[in-house]
Amino acid sequence: MSIKRELTSIRELYSDLKNYDGKEIKVGGWVRSIRSSNIFGFIELNDGTYFKNVQIVFEEQNIDNYNLITKQNTGASLSITGTFVLTPEAKQPFEIKATAIEVCGTSTPDYPLQPKKHSLEFLRSIAHLRPRANTFNAVFRVRSCAAQAIHRFFAEKGFVYVNTPIVTASDCEGAGEMFKVTTLDIGNPPKTKDGQVDYSKDFFAAAANLTVSGQLEAECFATAFSNVYTFGPTFRAENSNTSRHAAEFWMIEPEIAFADLEDDMMLAEEMTKYTISYVLETCPAEIEFFNKFIDNTLANRLNELVNSDFGRVTYTEAIRLLKESGQQFEYPVEWGCDLQTEHERYITEKLFGKPVFVTDYPKEIKAFYMRMNEDGKTVAATDMLVPGIGELIGGSQREERLEVLEKRLDELGLNKEDYWWYLELRKYGSVKHAGYGLGFERLIMYITGMTNIRDVEAFPRTVGSAEF
C-alpha cells in the first residue's frame, strides 16, 4: 500500500503485475536515462522503492509537452500518469504508456550520476547523490533490512532494547581513543592551579567523551532484565586508515545474565544466521545484484552459512594448527602473541572455510572485564572470524567475581574508584553473564560483498573526512 494518496510505487507494480494490467496509474521518480526520436521516446524511471526501474513510453501525439520532455536530463524528477501495459515479449515485464508527464524538478547535463559505470571512489565524493545509484540503493536497502532483522530477532527472544548513553563521563571504557565533548572555549579553557584544563567548569563538571561502547551500561541492565541489547552509534578517534574502520559506526551489544561463553556464542551464531536469512528472503533482488556485480561467490557463501555450523577452536589449539600448517607468515606465531590479520584469515578461510569462534585467549591480550579461566592464564573471550572480513564479533563472559575483578584492576594499574558502580554489580546479586559486540557495518559488508566500510555508511566519518 502506498503511503501517498495518488502515487503507485514501482515496488507495488512489480509485486502485482497482473492486477495493474490496463489500469491508469501515476508514478513519481527520477530519470535514470532518457532517449527519444522525433515522435516518441523512452524514460527509465526509478522511485527508490524498488531496485528496478520502470520504462515510460511517451509519444508526441499522446502528451501535450513532448518537446519539453525530450529535453529533460538524467536526474530530473517527474510525475507521470499513464496506462500500465504488460509487455511479455520485451526485456522489461511491463511499461507505462504516458498520457501526461509533469516535470517536478529539472536536472542539468552536468548531473554527475550519468548512466554509466562509476568508480566507488568517485561516488564517495558525491555522497549526497550516490543513494540514487543502483549499488547504493541496494546497499542501504539491505542495511535497513538487516537492522530490522536484528531488532526482530531480539524481540522474538524477549530481549529488552536499551539505549545506552552516547556522551559518557566515565573514562574507563578502555576501547581506544575517544572524542572529547566539551562546551569550554578550546582556545582559552579554564585552568586548575597546576595548569591542567579544569573540567570541573565544563558542562558535565567532568571530562566527557563520545561513547566507544555501551557494554558496561548494558551489564547494569542485564542484571535487571536478564537479556538486553544495545544498537546505536559508537565513536572511535583512532587514527585508523583501513577499509574496515570508521570513526563513527553502529554496534550491537547483547548482554545476557545467567549465561556463560557457550551461551554467548550460540546467541551470536543464531543472530548472525537469522539476520542473513532474513535479508536473503526479504531482499533477493539486491543479493542477486551484489552477486552479479560485486562478488560472484556471495550468494553461495551466504546460503551455505545459514545452513552450516560455525567452527569452534581455542586460541591454544589455533596456535598449534597455525604452527603445523607449514604456512609462512610474515609475523611468526607463538602462544601469547595476538593473532594478526593474516593468521585470522588463514584460520577462517583456509582451515575452516566458514565463520569460526576462537576462544580462551591469553589474559594479557584481552580486556580487564573478561572472566578468568581455571588455568589462570586464559580468559573466557571469543572472536568470531568470518572469511574476507576478519573479526566480525568480539565477546566474552564477564568476570562476575568481585575479588577476582578487583585483582585484575590492580594488576593492570587501573583505579578501582573509577569503576565503583561497575564493581557494585558484583557486590549486589552478581551472576555469571556474557555478551558481545557486533560491528554492524562489518556485517553489512559481509552480506553485500562491499569491501570498504565507507560504502556501507550513508555519510561515512573517517580520519580527515566528515563532509556532508
Added chain:
RNA sequence: UCCCCAGUAGCUCAGUCGGUAGAGCAGCUGGCUGUUAACCAGCUUGUCCGUGGUUCGAGUCCGCGCUGGGGAGCCA
C-alpha cells in the same frame, strides 16, 4: 602512525625516448516509427593535483606538500 600505488576532459582511462595532449562514455546539434549500455552523422570540453627544482624545452625526471586507494597496526 608505517609501507606501497595513483592523481591527465564531467566520468573511465591512454599518453612511447623529455618536444605545449588523445580515446571511449556523457553532453550539445541534426537524423531516425519500439528503444532498453539505443543507433547514425557532426561538434564542444583541459589550472595534465599543488609547489619548488633540473632542462633550450616537463603531463613525462627530481624534492616537498595535498588528496585518494591498497596493505599493516589499533579494533568492531
